[in-house]
Structures are given as C-alpha cells and as structure tokens.
Amino acid sequence: MPNVMIRKNETGALLFYVAKKDMEETIASVEQDSAERWGGEVALTDGSRWYIDPISPPPSFPTTLRFRRVDD
Amino acid sequence: MSNMTLEETKALIQEVLEAYPDKARKDRAKHLAANDQSVEQSKKCIISNRKSQPGVMTIRGCAYAGSKGVVWGPIKDMVHISHGPVGCGAYSRAGRRNYYTGHTGVNTFGTMNFTSDFQEKDIVFGGDKKLEKLIDEIEQLFPLVKGVSVQSECPIGLIGDDIEAVAKKKTKEHGKPVVPVRCEGFRGVSQSLGHHIANDAIRDHVLGNRDDQAFESTPYDVAIIGDYNIGGDAWSSRILLEEMGLRVVAQWSGDGTLPEMELTPKVKLNLIHCYRSMNYISRYMEEKYSIPWMEYNFFGPTKIAESLRKIAAFFDETIQANAEKVIEKYQAEYEAVIAKYRPRLEGKKVMLYVGGLRPRHVIGAYEDLGMEVVGTGYEFAHNDDYDRTIKEVDNATLLYDDVTGYEFEEFVKRVKPDLIGSGIKEKYIFQKMGVPFRQMHSWDYSGPYHGYDGFAIFARDMDMTVNNPCWNSMQAPWLKPAAAETEATAASA
Numbered sequence: 001m002p003n004v005m006i007r008k009n010e011t012g013a014l015l016f017y018v019a020k021k022d023m024e025e026t027i028a029s030v031e032q033d034s035a036e037r038w039g040g041e042v043a044l045t046d047g048s049r050w051y052i053d054p055i056s057p058p059p060s061f062p063t064t065l066r067f068r069r070v071d072d
Numbered sequence: 073m074s075n076m077t078l079e080e081t082k083a084l085i086q087e088v089l090e091a092y093p094d095k096a097r098k099d100r101a102k103h104l105a106a107n108d109q110s111v112e113q114s115k116k117c118i119i120s121n122r123k124s125q126p127g128v129m130t131i132r133g134c135a136y137a138g139s140k141g142v143v144w145g146p147i148k149d150m151v152h153i154s155h156g157p158v159g160c161g162a163y164s165r166a167g168r169r170n171y172y173t174g175h176t177g178v179n180t181f182g183t184m185n186f187t188s189d190f191q192e193k194d195i196v197f198g199g200d201k202k203l204e205k206l207i208d209e210i211e212q213l214f215p216l217v218k219g220v221s222v223q224s225e226c227p228i229g230l231i232g233d234d235i236e237a238v239a240k241k242k243t244k245e246h247g248k249p250v251v252p253v254r255c256e257g258f259r260g261v262s263q264s265l266g267h268h269i270a271n272d273a274i275r276d277h278v279l280g281n282r283d284d285q286a287f288e289s290t291p292y293d294v295a296i297i298g299d300y301n302i303g304g305d306a307w308s309s310r311i312l313l314e315e316m317g318l319r320v321v322a323q324w325s326g327d328g329t330l331p332e333m334e335l336t337p338k339v340k341l342n343l344i345h346c347y348r349s350m351n352y353i354s355r356y357m358e359e360k361y362s363i364p365w366m367e368y369n370f371f372g373p374t375k376i377a378e379s380l381r382k383i384a385a386f387f388d389e390t391i392q393a394n395a396e397k398v399i400e401k402y403q404a405e406y407e408a409v410i411a412k413y414r415p416r417l418e419g420k421k422v423m424l425y426v427g428g429l430r431p432r433h434v435i436g437a438y439e440d441l442g443m444e445v446v447g448t449g450y451e452f453a454h455n456d457d458y459d460r461t462i463k464e465v466d467n468a469t470l471l472y473d474d475v476t477g478y479e480f481e482e483f484v485k486r487v488k489p490d491l492i493g494s495g496i497k498e499k500y501i502f503q504k505m506g507v508p509f510r511q512m513h514s515w516d517y518s519g520p521y522h523g524y525d526g527f528a529i530f531a532r533d534m535d536m537t538v539n540n541p542c543w544n545s546m547q548a549p550w551l552k553p554a555a556a557e558t559e560a561t562a563a564s565a
Contacts, residue, residue, distance in 0.1 A: 005355060019268070019352065022121055022454045046113060062359045 004050075007062035014061065016044055033058075041070060076446075076487070078468040081106035085470075088482045096125050103473040107465050114458030120473045121454045123261045129477030131425075131497055132451050136160055138266020139255030140223035142349055143274070146170035146300050146325040147333065148180040149218040151210050154187040155203060155235065156225025160257070161187040169514045171304050172327040179216045186210065195231055200238050207242045207250060218330040219249040221273070229256035249330070251277040262452035262474075263427070264348065271352035274333065279357070281334045292318045292387060293339040297354055297365070298346030298429070301326020303519020308526045309345070309370045315401075316384065316394045324350060337361045341386050343368055345522075346429045348457055370522040371530070372437030373406040402524040410440060413531040416539055418442035420490035423483070425475055425498070426512045427451040432461040434493070434512070437521070437530055446487055449475050477501075491538050506546040508537045 005017045006027075014027040025048075031040030038058035042050045049070040059065070076084070085104045089097045102119035111117050124130040133141070136154075141164050144152050154161025166183040174180030188194070188202050207220055220242070222235050239252040253273045255266045294313060299306040306326040313320055321339050322332035336342070342354050342365035354365035366386070368379035377399045384395035420443045424431050431448040438445055448465060449472035450457055461471070470483060477498075484492065484507060492502050493512035502509045510516050510533065518533050520526040 005359060007355070007358060017355070019355075022456070024456050024459075062355070064359060 001066050001068050003064050004067045005062060005064045006059075016042070016050070042067070076468055078106050078108070081468045081470055084483070084486055087486075088479050091478065091482075096128070099125055100128075100476070100479070103475075104479070105471045107462060107467055107469040107471050109462060109467055111462060113455075114462055115455045117462075118458050118471055118473055120450065120458060121261060121264065121452070122474075124474055125476070130474060131477075131495060132261070132474065133263035133266075134257035135255045135259040135263060135266035135269060136223060136225055136257045137164065138263030138268075138349070138452075139253050139270035139273075140164070140266075141168060142263065142300065143267055143270035143325060144221050144223060144253065146172070146182065147221075147328050147330060148172040148174055148182045149216075149329045149331075150221055151181050151184075151186050151214065151217050151219075152221045152223055153203070153206060153210075154185065154225060155199070155222050156188065156190050156227050158187050158189045160225045161185045167514070168300065169302055169517070169519070170326050171301050171307075177214070181214065181217065190225075190227060195227055198231060198233055199228070200233050200235070203233075203235060203238050204242065207238070207246070211246050211248075217248070219251065221251040221253055223253050224256045226257045229254065229258065249277055249281065264452040264454065267349040268352055271350060271356075274353055275356050278330065278333050279337060279353070283337065287335060287338040289338050289340075290319050291340060292391065293321045294318050294341045294343055294383075295322040295324065295336045295339045296320055297324045297336075297342050297344040298350035299323065299326050299522070300346070303515045303517075303521070305520040305522040305526065308520040308523035311525075312370070312376070312380065312398055312523050313343070313383070315398045316380065317391050318383075318387070324353075337363070339363060341366070341383075343383060345370065345433075347460070348428045348453060351456075369433045369436060370526070371434045372440040372527055373402075373410075373524065374440050375433075375436035376524060376527075406524055406527055409528045409531050413535050414442045416535050417531075419444065420538055421446045421487070422491045422493060423447040423470075423487060423489040424512065425449045425451070425472065425480060425492075425494040427453075430493075430512055432457070432464045434521075435464050437527060438534075440527070441531055441534065443491070443534070446470065446489055447472065447483060449473055481505075491534065506543060508540065508543060510534065510537050 002018045007015050009015050015024055016027050017024045025044040025046050028043045028045050030042050032054045037054040037056045039052045039054035050067040051070045052065055052067050089101055092100060105118040140152055162185055165185040172180055172182050176183055188199055188206050190199055194202055210217060210220060222239060235252040239250040242250040251273055253270060255269045259265050296306055299309055306323050310320050322336045342357060342363050344350055344354050344365050344367050347367050357363045358365055368383060369375040380395045380399060384392040422438050422443050422445050427450060431450050435445045447470035491508045493510045495513045496511050499509050499511050515521055521530045
C-alpha cells in the first residue's frame with residue numbers, strides 16, 4: 001500500500017507519483033469521479049490498476065493518498 | 073544521429089556487449105539503448121537507477137556526495153559537518169565550485185571543511201559526545217553561523233550513533249537549527265538517494281520554520297530551485313528573472329542561505345532547474361503550500377527564450393511583455409556569439425555523459441551552435457529523466473545509463489565524436505585518445521553556462537576545446553608520414 005502523490009500536470013491530467021518507487025504515470029480513468037465522490041478503481045496508462053476507497057467530498061490536488069494494488 | 077541508423081546503433085550496442093560474460097551482458101543490455109522517439113515510456117527501452125555491476129568501472133557517487141556535495145553544501149551561512157572519518161570531507165572540499173558572496177569563516181562557510189575526524193575510539197565508543205563538542209565549538213568560533221547540518225558518513229550508520237538526539241539537544245541549546253542528515257554513503261545505488269534524503273531533511277527541519285511569521289510578499293515572488301551556482305550559474309539566471317520583473321526570494325542552494333530557504337514556502341512559483349536533485353521538495357511544497365512548480369532550461373538562447381516565455385505565462389501581461397523585452401535586449405548579444413562560433417563548430421558531434429539535468433538540458437545549447445549530440449547518458453537518472461530525454465534527442469541517438477569505463481571507450485572509438493562532455497575521471501582517458509574533452513560537471517573550471525551571459529562563455533569554451541591546435545599534434549613528428557606533414561603545414565599556414 002504505497003503512499004501516492006496525485007497532482008495535476010500542465011494539461012490538467014492527473015499524475016500518479018510514488019516517490020521511492022521511481023514511478024510517475026498518468027491516470028487513465030477513475031471509477032468514481034463526480035462532484036461528491038472520488039476514488040474506487042484507478043487505471044493508469046501503463047495498464048496497472050490501483051484501488052482506493054472513494055473519498056467524499058473529492059480531495060483537492062495535489063495530495064498524498066494511500067492506494068492498494070488491484071490483484072487479478 | 074546523422075551518420076548512424078537505428079540498426080547500426082543497435083548493432084554497435086550488441087558488439088560492445090559481446091565482451092561481457094553472459095550474466096553481466098544481460099544486465100548491461102538493459103541500460104543501453106538507441107533512442108526511439110515513438111516510445112512513450114522510457115522504462116520500455118532503458119532501465120535506470122539500478123545497482124552497478126561489480127567489477128565494472130562506474131562513475132557514480134554515494135549518498136553522502138548527493139547530500140553534502142550537492143544539496144546541502146552550497147548553503148553558505150550554515151556549517152556542514154562531515155560527521156565521520158576525515159577523508160570524505162577533505163577530498164570533496166570545494167571541488168564543485170559553488171560560488172557565493174560573503175566572508176568565508178566569518179558569515180559564510182562554503183569552502184571550509186568541518187569534520188568530526190573519527191578515530192578508532194569513536195567507532196568503538198560512539199561519536200555522539202564528539203559531535204556535541206564539535207557543535208559547541210562551532211558556535212563559539214563562528215557566532216554568525218545560522219545553523220549546522222550533520223552529514224553522516226558511512227560509519228555513523230554502521231555503529232548506530234543517535235545523531236538525531238544530539239541535533240535535537242543542540243537545537244534547543246543554541247536556538248539555531250541543527251539538522252541531522254542520514255546520508256550514509258552506503259544508502260542507495262548512487263548519489264540520487266542522497267538528494268532525496270537531503271530533500272527530506274530540508275522538509276523536516278527547515279521548510280516549516282517560518283510558517284507562522286509574517287512576510288511581505290509580492291505577486292511576483294519566485295524561487296530558483298536546483299541551481300547550484302557552479303561558476304556563477306545561478307547569478308546569470310537570476311538577473312534574467314529579475315529583469316523580467318520577478319522577485320527571486322530564494323536560491324536553492326547555490327549562493328543560498330538558510331533564511332532564504334525558510335522563506336521559500338511564501339513564494340508564488342518554484343522554478344526548478346535540476347529536476348533530479350530537487351523535484352522531491354518541489355512536489356512537497358506543491359502539496360503542502362500549493363506552490364506550483366515548473367521545470368525550465370537556461371542553456372542556450374533557444375531554450376532560454378522558450379523558458380522565459382513559459383515562466384512569464386504563469387504571471388500577468390506586464391511580465392509577459394517584459395519577457396519579450398529581455399529576449400530582445402539580449403538578441404544582438406547572442407546572435408553575435410552564434411555568428412562568431414557557429415561557423416567554427418557547425419556539424420561537430422558531441423557525446424555527453426554527466427549527471428542530473430545536463431545530459432538533456434545542454435543539448436539545446438549545442439544545437440544553437442550547430443553541433444549535434446550523438447550520444448547521451450546519465451550517471452544516476454531515474455526513469456522520469458529518460459522520459460524527458462527521449463523527446464529531446466534525435467532518433468537513433470545512443471543512450472547509455474550508468475555507462476561503464478569500457479563501454480564508454482568503445483562507443484567513442486566507434487562513434488568518433490568531435491567532443492566529449494563528461495567528468496574528471498573520464499577526461500584524461502579521452503584526451504590521451506586524442507578526443508577533445510570538456511569536463512561538464514563543474515564546467516571545466518570555467519562558467520557560468522546558464523543564461524545569455526553563460527552562453528557566450530559556453531560557446532567560447534567549446535570552440536577553444538574543439539579547435540585547439542594541440543589535437544593536430546597527437547602523433548610524434550618523426551612518426552608522421554612525410555606527405556601528411558606537408559599537408560599539415562599547408563593547412564596551418
């Protein structure tokens with residue numbers, strides 16, 4: 001369960017950054033992304049999938065959140 | 073690369089790898105690649121930030137080098153104690169030429185070396201008492217010191233000294249920050265982890281110190297992050313920003329001071345030059361203080377203009393107009409530089425192997441002079457650096473991560489560049505091979521290279537090296553064939 005820093009890049013896309021893992025990926029899709037809730041399963045552009053319990057109200061970015069890897 | 077195709081580059085890599093035993097070859101193959109701009113993510117073509125192979129010659133540093141030498145060392149009004157045996161501090165003293173103003177030994181301490189000089193008894197009985205005594209002595213001898221950082225060398229971690237406790241006690245006693253930095257050399261695979269540890273120490277012990285203090289800010293406050301003022305780099309960058317109408321609150325960390333760093337959370341924008349060594353703290357400030365950060369590049373007029381406009385876009389129209397004025401003001405100057413040196417340097421091939429930001433940042437400056445970068449590589453980069461590099465360099469350019477002495481020599485023999493830019497450890501090998509060489513870690517004792525002023529010096533230095541008459545004298549006169557000799561005299565006349 002790494003601590004992930006989520007921030008917006010210049011184009012407004014969300015970046016998924018894990019400091020010590022040397023990982024910076026763009027978030028492709030978020031399961032729940034509405035005015036009330038943000039979270040659920042998060043897919044990255046490299047194909048990996050991560051999970052976070054939906055947060056309500058949605059967090060303001062940048063922020064650090066704890067994600068879990070989705071095993072399938 | 074104009075003279076080599078993708079296949080040729082790949083073939084060259086295979087050929088060089090032939091010399092290794094199977095296991096080493098498999099590992100090294102992952103670190104060498106021919107650039108392919110269509111690759112979106114660098115991890116698909118090159119692996120970086122891995123432990124070097126035992127038995128090969130590597131050029132990397134250690135975590136202590138990353139923390140004391142790079143990030144903390146240039147902060148001029150603090151004393152940085154090399155805590156441990158005397159060598160690490162003594163041999164790295166003042167080597168990086170981080171220029172600063174001030175009276176050394178009175179209010180600035182940049183080129184001095186402070187060490188706890190561990191002896192056998194300190195290893196056996198622990199060195200905490202010695203450290204306490206040392207900090208008290210510093211306080212007594214140099215009352216103007218603004219703070220102390222304790223840079224651990226390997227033995228501190230090995231014997232388990234509690235430098236945090238000492239630091240806490242002494243912070244209280246002297247009322248000045250004493251920062252314990254756990255940058256023992258054995259941590260991580262290169263100096264890169266040292267940068268991270270140093271950034272974390274700044275985050276924990278420096279950044280929040282003035283959170284509750286008032287600060288008269290302007291809408292144009294910026295901080296220069298990751299410029300170490302090598303040969304005066306930060307100064308030649310700073311004047312451009314100030315001419316634009318921005319107020320530079322802090323310089324991290326070349327010619328920087330502790331109060332400047334403590335005030336950085338009050339700025340409106342963090343400008344980050346060396347992404348590798350200071351992105352961590354910028355990310356943290358973005359999260360905690362909502363300060364946006366952006367990377368910029370002050371090498372060569374094309375990139376400078378690009379960066380100035382990008383920086384100005386963060387601010388209002390006055391700044392944007394000022395940015396154009398600045399570019400215009402220096403136009404005549406840099407055009408004269410290009411007019412003078414470009415004809416002498418046009419088409420020359422360059423191979424780079426440095427650290428941090430330079431393997432991709434200086435490419436623009438070389439291209440402004442009509443030179444071509446045919447190979448580039450980092451000592452201690454991570455994937456995000458290569459992500460950025462792939463877009464900067466042409467297709468089929470040789471990329472080498474943590475290159476070994478053998479590989480680098482073989483590449484040079486085959487690619488035959490006209491200039492190599494790398495460190496002091498490579499310098500004499502290549503000079504003896506008859507290849508012009510610039511030491512690009514601290515600009516071969518020249519500089520600055522940043523900004524418009526720096527570009528003029530950069531161009532002069534490259535010309536001075538590439539077109540130096542000594543490269544025609546690599547063969548002893550009596551070994552030269554007679555015909556070549558007459559040709560050479562004719563050419564030089």
